[in-house]
Amino acid sequence: MEYIINLAILFCIYGMLALSLNMVIGMSGLVSLAQAAFYGIGAYATAIGMTSLGMGFFSSILLGILINAIISLVVGKILARFQYDYYAIVSAGLSVIVFSILLNWKDVTNGALGIYGIGKPAIGSYTFYSNATFLGLIFIFTVAVYLLYMWIDRSSFGRVLKGLREDEKLTQSMGYKTKHYKSIIFVLSATLSGVAGSFFASYIAFIDPSTFQLKEGIFLFTIIIVGGLSSALGSVVGALVLISLPEVLRFIGLPYETAAQLQQIIYGAMLVLMMVFKPQGLFGKYRM
Amino acid sequence: MKIDKIVKNFKSIQKGELKPIKPLSVYGLDIIACKNLNKQFMGIKAIDNLTINIPQAQTTGLIGPNGSGKTTLMNILTGMLKPDSGEIRVRDKIRKRIKSHELRKYRIARTFQDGRLIEQLSVEDNLLLPVADNTIFGGLKEVKQDDYKARMEQVLEITSLTEHRHKKAEELSYGLRKLLEIGRLLMQDAEINFFDEPFTGLFPEIVEKVCDIIGGLQKQGKTIVIIEHNMGLIKRLSDHIIVLDHGTLLAEGRPDFVLKNKAVREAYLGV
Numbered sequence: 379m380e381y382i383i384n385l386a387i388l389f390c391i392y393g394m395l396a397l398s399l400n401m402v403i404g405m406s407g408l409v410s411l412a413q414a415a416f417y418g419i420g421a422y423a424t425a426i427g428m429t430s431l432g433m434g435f436f437s438s439i440l441l442g443i444l445i446n447a448i449i450s451l452v453v454g455k456i457l458a459r460f461q462y463d464y465y466a467i468v469s470a471g472l473s474v475i476v477f478s479i480l481l482n483w484k485d486v487t488n489g490a491l492g493i494y495g496i497g498k499p500a501i502g503s504y505t506f507y508s509n510a511t512f513l514g515l516i517f518i519f520t521v522a523v524y525l526l527y528m529w530i531d532r533s534s535f536g537r538v539l540k541g542l543r544e545d546e547k548l549t550q551s552m553g554y555k556t557k558h559y560k561s562i563i564f565v566l567s568a569t570l571s572g573v574a575g576s577f578f579a580s581y582i583a584f585i586d587p588s589t590f591q592l593k594e595g596i597f598l599f600t601i602i603i604v605g606g607l608s609s610a611l612g613s614v615v616g617a618l619v620l621i622s623l624p625e626v627l628r629f630i631g632l633p634y635e636t637a638a639q640l641q642q643i644i645y646g647a648m649l650v651l652m653m654v655f656k657p658q659g660l661f662g663k664y665r666m
Numbered sequence: 667m668k669i670d671k672i673v674k675n676f677k678s679i680q681k682g683e684l685k686p687i688k689p690l691s692v693y694g695l696d697i698i699a700c701k702n703l704n705k706q707f708m709g710i711k712a713i714d715n716l717t718i719n720i721p722q723a724q725t726t727g728l729i730g731p732n733g734s735g736k737t738t739l740m741n742i743l744t745g746m747l748k749p750d751s752g753e754i755r756v757r758d759k760i761r762k763r764i765k766s767h768e769l770r771k772y773r774i775a776r777t778f779q780d781g782r783l784i785e786q787l788s789v790e791d792n793l794l795l796p797v798a799d800n801t802i803f804g805g806l807k808e809v810k811q812d813d814y815k816a817r818m819e820q821v822l823e824i825t826s827l828t829e830h831r832h833k834k835a836e837e838l839s840y841g842l843r844k845l846l847e848i849g850r851l852l853m854q855d856a857e858i859n860f861f862d863e864p865f866t867g868l869f870p871e872i873v874e875k876v877c878d879i880i881g882g883l884q885k886q887g888k889t890i891v892i893i894e895h896n897m898g899l900i901k902r903l904s905d906h907i908i909v910l911d912h913g914t915l916l917a918e919g920r921p922d923f924v925l926k927n928k929a930v931r932e933a934y935l936g937v
């Protein structure tokens with residue numbers, strides 16, 4: 379049972395990450411590989427907030443949102459100068475920069491040693507100690523992010539994003555200041571990824587920079603490519619498939635080393651096969 | 667001046683009750699104009715020191731040989747291109763250039779020669795895109811667009827796209843794509859409507875449909891600019907003709923007058 383709950387929590391974390399990334403890549407056509415950076419910033423805000431600053435979990439989430447909003451606003455403005463592959467490359471570069479800062483700004487982040495003893499969420503005197511209650515809490519947040527995605531998807535705001543991902547100039551000519559739309563969705567996506575990071579930090583209780591590398595951003599990219607671009611359902615199905623894969627490999631009894639290698643190969647193969655045969659992903663509504 | 671007054675004026679001029687003084691004052695006010703406009707592409711002058719005025723509430727045929735700068739002019743007037751120099755005036759606003767996001771404010775809409783749709787969105791979404799609330803929070807609140815839905819139904823009907831409403835734009839045939847672009851223009855209910863070769867490649871019955879649509883806009887007193895190579899259609903639809911050649915103004919005026927002009931026939935019709 380604990381095993382299932384653990385998987386479900388991971389699934390919620392990656393579900394939130396995939397939903398928020400799909401707002402940017404799928405809905406708006408901004409191929410960002412920087413998402414792991416915002417995920418990391420959220421995680422570190424909670425880690426530092428709860429251990430050094432004596433904050434509660436929820437106020438640490440707010441701290442993460444605030445920091446991510448400021449950073450993503452600036453990063454979004456920088457990225458707005460680029461398009462397509464350049465956007466992806468520059469965003470990957472930014473992800474590497476944030477990773478280096480987490481690794482080297484030792485006074486604040488404790489560098490490669492990471493941060494221990496991150497607490498659990500609490501409301502009043504009630505603390506979400508058990509994994510089951512933690513799951514309940516994160517599940518509510520995940521559903522909220524899902525509903526938010528659906529809301530934007532159906533709104534006129536979302537339609538403008540889907541317009542600009544194909545033809546920004548044309549969309550502009552219909553009376554929309556597209557750069558504001560891009561900024562807003564980028565910041566929203568970054569802060570939501572940060573919230574996922576906060577949950578991750580509290581759940582694992584120990585974080586170090588290695589989790590938040592560029593390869594995590596590429597992993598998230600794979601999730602939404604497999605599940606489906608520009609689709610809320612696709613985001614969570616993609617998360618489910620890719621989170622379950624290592625468990626399946628373990629289940630069929632492969633030795634740990636082999637399973638880990640094979641897993642990377644399968645991830646890569648999935649990405650390639652999807653791009654070739656079903657570029658919009660399983661449930662996707664958009665192909666790049 | 668009231669639109670119907672202009673139309674009345676114009677009608678009486680056509681009937682010969684009023685004498686035109688200068689070519690432009692014939693039509694009352696102009697609504698959009700450019701002065702000493704220039705645009706080069708890699709040394710080629712696509713628009714060469716061009717000064718023209720588009721009369722309000724009239725249909726202007728914009729003609730000229732291939733590569734004479736018609737589309738380039740339309741692109742500049744609709745904010746899709748930035749001119750190298752010159753002035754543009756929309757109503758009483760004088761600008762160095764038009765910014766594309768201001769088109770809605772100026773009440774300008776257009777179609778494109780090469781067809782420009784949001785390919786991976788449905789017909790409905792393509793129609794709704796230009797009319798939604800363009801404030802950020804308004805756009806977020808606006809999950810249902812009841813106000814626009816009624817107009818969309820009308821436009822779907824007029825463009826015979828009703829049965830294709832849920833298809834993606836990329837799944838439509840060439841003719842339906844052209845109709846969708848025109849439908850998108852109709853949705854915008856703009857005052858100034860630009861058409862870049864709306865008839866090219868269409869079957870005769872769709873040509874008639876598009877003529878009817880343009881006729882409907884004429885009845886509403888809209889300003890219309892049509893680029894078209896088919897002289898029959900130009901003659902039939904236009905009140906005023908502007909002829910471009912190598913980015914300069916070759917001739918302008920009433921259709922019968924312009925199309926008889928020797929220079930026009932030489933440059934354009936090759937006769």
Ligand SMILES: Nc1ncnc2c1ncn2[C@@H]1O[C@H](COP(=O)(O)OP(=O)(O)OP(=O)(O)O)[C@@H](O)[C@H]1O
Binds near residue numbers: 730734735
């Ligand atoms: N984006 C561009 N880059 C380079 N040259 C261009 C560009 N757009 C137009 N031109 C050139 O500018 C000139 C005018 O082109 P334009 O498209 O305005 O002509 P047109 O009158 O619309 O012709 P057509 O009847 O063939 O549509 C041509 O010589 C064309 O090759």
Ligand SMILES: [Mg+2]
Binds near residue numbers: 736737738779862
């Ligand atoms: Mg042209």
